[in-house]
Amino acid sequence: MNILIIPSWYSTKDNPTNGSFFREQAHALKEGGNNVIVAFVEVRLFSKINKKERVEVIDDNGVKTYRIIQGKFPKTGNVGTAIAFRQGLKKIYREIIKSEKIDTVHLHSCIWGGIGGAYMAKKLKVPFVITEHSSYYGRFKVNFIESQLIKYTLKKSDKVISVSSYLKGIVSKYYKDDIIIIPNMVDCNEFLSQKVNTKNTCDKFTFLSLCYLKKNKGVDILIKAFSKYFNDENVELIVAGDGPERVNLEKLAVELGVSDKVKFKGALSRSEVKKEMSNCNVFALASRFETFGVVLIEALASGKPVISTRNGGANDIVNDFNGILVEVDNIDELGEKMYYMYKNYNNYDSYRIRKDCINKYSKEVIIKELSQIYNDINSKELVNKEIY
Structure with missing residues (x-):
């Protein structure tokens, strides 16, 4: 199968890890025998x-990647970005048709790449799949023009996928x-921990949180x-990631008297993320809103129990x-459950946690599901062409 993936956000020179899960899925699809x-x-x-x-x-390790930097006018918001994205894809289309055969267009998120993705699928005369990831719908007020662009894009699709029931x-x-x-x-396999076991053998108990440091997290x-529940215990909190709130969070740790227990690691490479996941005891995520939570399944793949808000x-x-x-923004419930996990850590079975993660979220499982969708919609397309 020849699959054209259009991510609404992706790695750039300024932000090389942006959209890393889109890239990883593209490479997994290639490993599954697709072009x-x-x-x-x-x-x-x-x-x-x-x-x-x-x-x-x-050439990104066998995945051919077409890229362009496209300009937009100031103060045009998401609509201006969507129009610019479409203009850029028009230019990419003129290059793609020279040498590529495409069977399916797979767009990731409507919010920026939507109308451009619909244009590309129409020009190529192939099925159009959309996977929605964006938290924009739930966190912000979608204006009338944005809603019309979203509806237009979704209507043009042959299959719509959501990454969670909440986002659905x-x-x-x-x-x-x-x-x-x-x-x-x-x-x-990338998150295979050397410490997958059922007993806590660490000298210091470690909670890890990894995210972009903004208020929503x-x-x-x-x-x-x-700070409220771990004053005296031999416990630390590792905060990995960078962002606009980092300075405020470091000040908060000082004000609460836990700067010696809360360690800020800054932005991490993918290899560093795997190392921190392997070394922690429990992963914690206190986000106010998430459409999925890739860091949670990375922790589970490492055999680590997680504590998260109902985000x-x-x-x-x-x-x-x-x-x-736990509930969002509930300091006491979060602290109590963190303390419970600290005291009852040995009751969590790392092997079972990891096995369950493999059965639900491994690349083999997800690629099999996506491949089935591609095959189904292409078979349907072929039948329709034969009928008409």
Whole structure:
């Protein structure tokens, strides 16, 4: 199968890990025997583009990637970005048709790449699949024009996928046909921990939280809960990631007297993420809103129990034997459950946690589900062509 993947956000020079799960899925599809091509438009203000826009073609370890930097006008918001994205894809289309055969277009998220993805599928005359990931629908007020673009894109699709049941409920406001749930994947072999066991043998008990440090991630609540319930114990909290709230969070740790117990690691490479997951005891996520929660399944793949807020995406992931869910912004409930996990850590079976993760989120499982969708819609397309 020849699959063209269009991610609404992707790695850039300024943000090399952006959209890393899109890239990992593209490579997993290739490993599954498909020919995978990526088309991405990096949208910037016209004033921040120094050279003439042109399509670059990059060989990303066997995944051919078409990229272009496309300008947009200031103060045009998401609509301006969507229009610019479409303009960039028009230019990529003119290059793709010279040498590529495409069977299916798979768009990731409507919010920016939507109308461009629909354009590409129409021009190529192939089925159009959409996977929705974006938290924009739930966190912000979608204006009238944005809602029309979203509805238009979804209507043009042959299959719509949501990464969680919570997000499915939100997307269903814009799309009344069937929406199926296929979660994000994790390469479980990459997160094989050297400490997958049922006993706590660490000198210091470690909670790990990994996220982009912005207000929505609730790291302030996590630090407050930690400081209230872990004053004297030999326990530490590792906060990995960077972002606009880092300075405020570091000040908060000082004010609460836990700066010696709360360690900020900054942005991590993928290899560093795996190492931190392997070394921690429990993974904690205090987000106020998530459409999924890739970091949670990465922790589970490492055999680690998790504690998370009921933030939407986590609701599908956390169960009775792999962790605990707590209410958003509830400092005491979060602190009490963290303390419970600290005292009862040996009751969590790392092997069972990891096995359950493999059965639900491994790349082999997810690629099999996606491949079935591609085959089904292409078979349907072929039948329709024969009829008409």
